[in-house]
Amino acid sequence: MWGIIPAAGNGTRIQPLAFSKELLPVGSFRDDDGTERPKAVSEYLVERMVAGGATKICFVISPTKSDIVRYYGGGVAAGGGRVDTAFVVQPQAAGLCDAVFRACPLVGADEPVLVGLPDTIWFPADALARLPDDRLSFLLFPVERPELFDAVVLDGDRVREIQVKQADAHSRWVWGAFKMPGRVLHELHALWQRPDRRDEYIGTLVNAWLALGNEAVGVRAGESYVDVGTLGGYREAVALLGGAP
Template sequence: MWGIIPAAGAGSRIQPLAFSKELLPVGNRVSNDLEQPRAVSEYLVERMIAGGADKLCFVISPNKTDIVEYYGTRTWGAEIAYVVQPQPSGLCDALFRAIPFVHESEPVLIGLPDTIWQPVDALKSLPEDELSFLLFPVEHPELFDAVSTDPAGRVQHIHVKQRNASTHWIWGAFKMPGHIYRELHRLWLRPERRDEYFGTLVNAWLSEGGQALGIPSGTSYIDTGTLNGYRTAMGLLDPRQPQLSVPIVGEETRVHELAVENSR
C-alpha cells in the first residue's frame, strides 16, 4: 500500500523558517534512550504505517532537499520514494505526481504532513475498495474542506473552504484503490478541469456517478501550518499539560469538546 505525502508547499502561513515546514519540530520522541525533537510530518508517517502503508512517496519541490536528507537517514518501517513538483500548482497536481509508482491494484493513502490528528490507527477504519474520507469534527469548517454525507455515510458534496458549510466534519486523510486514483487522474487531465483542490475534483467525479464514503472515525485534528495551530499542538503534546479527550481546533487556539453523535 502506498502512502502519498504532498510536501511541496512553501508554508507561507508560518514563514519565515530556515527549513521545510514539514520538518517543524513538534513534540518529541525517544530513540535509543535519547529524547529528540520530532518533525511534524512524522505524525503522518506514523499514522500511514499504522494504517497499512509499506511504501511512502513524498512529493517535494526542487529546493526541499532537507526532507530527503531527514527521511533518508532513518529507518521508518516503509520504503520511501521521492518525486518533484517543479512549481506550486495545487494539491491535485502534487498528488498525481506519484502516478508512475502506483499500480491500479494497489491501495493509496493520502494525508497532509503539517497536521496532527487522533486516533493514530484511524486509517484502518477506511475500506480499501472505494474512495473513502477520514472525517474529523472541527470548530471552523470554513478553513478546511467540509464533507456532507447522507445517513448511510455516502459523500454528497465537499465544501471547499466555504463559509456556512452545512457540516462541521472535514476530511483529514483519505484512501482509495489504485484504479480510482487513476480514474481521478484521467478526469483531472481534461482540459476544462486541472483542479487546484481535491474537493472540487471529487465533486465533479461524484456528479458523473462516482461514489465515496465519509467515515467519522477521527476525534481531533490540528493544522500546524499556522502559528496559532502550532502553539495549540505544542500545548496538547506537552506531557505536563492536561490532555482533552476530543480537542476541536480551527485557526484559533481555542479547544473544545464535541460529541461525535451530535455533530453530523
C-alpha cells in the first residue's frame, strides 16, 4: 500500500522558516538508546500511514525541498524496521490535485493508496486502519469552524458533497485524510485531465466524479484535528500533544 504525502507547498502561512514547513519540530520522541529528539510534524502523518497499512511512502516535493530528501531519504522507521520512501517532484505549486497525481506512475490499479496532509496532527493515531480498501473513503473529523476546511456532507455514510472552504458549510465534519484503490486514483486523474477541469482542490474534483454516478464513503472515526500550518495552529498542536496519551 502506498502512502502519498503532498509536500511541495510554500508554507507561506507560517514562514519565514529556515527549512521546509514539513520538518517543523512539534513534540519529541526517544531513540532506541533513550535519547530524546525533536519530532518533525510530518512524522506524525508517516506514523499514521504506516499504522494504516502503508508499506511505501511517496513524498511529492518541490525542486527546492532537498532537506526533505535528506531527512527521509534513508526510509522511515516503523515497527522496528524501515519503510521505503520515494520522492516525486512537482515543478511548481499547482494545487493538491496536481501534487497527488504526480505519484500516479508509481501506483498500480490494484494497490490501495492513502493520502494525507503533512502539516496536520490528528487522533486517534490508528484511524486510517478503519477505512475500507475497496472504495474511495474519507477519514472525517469534527471541527468548530468547518468553513476553514473541506466539509463533507453525508447521506448516512455516503458522501453527498464536499464543500471546499464554504462560508455556510452544512457539516461540521471535515476530511483529514483519504484512501482509495489505485484504479480510483487513476479514474480521478483521467477526469482531472479533461480540458474543462484541472481542479486545484480534491473536493471539487470528487464532486464531479460523484456526479458521474460513482460513490464514496465518509468514516467518522476522527476525534481531534489540527492544521499546524499557522502560528495559532502550531500552538494548538503543542497543546494537543501535551494532553495526548
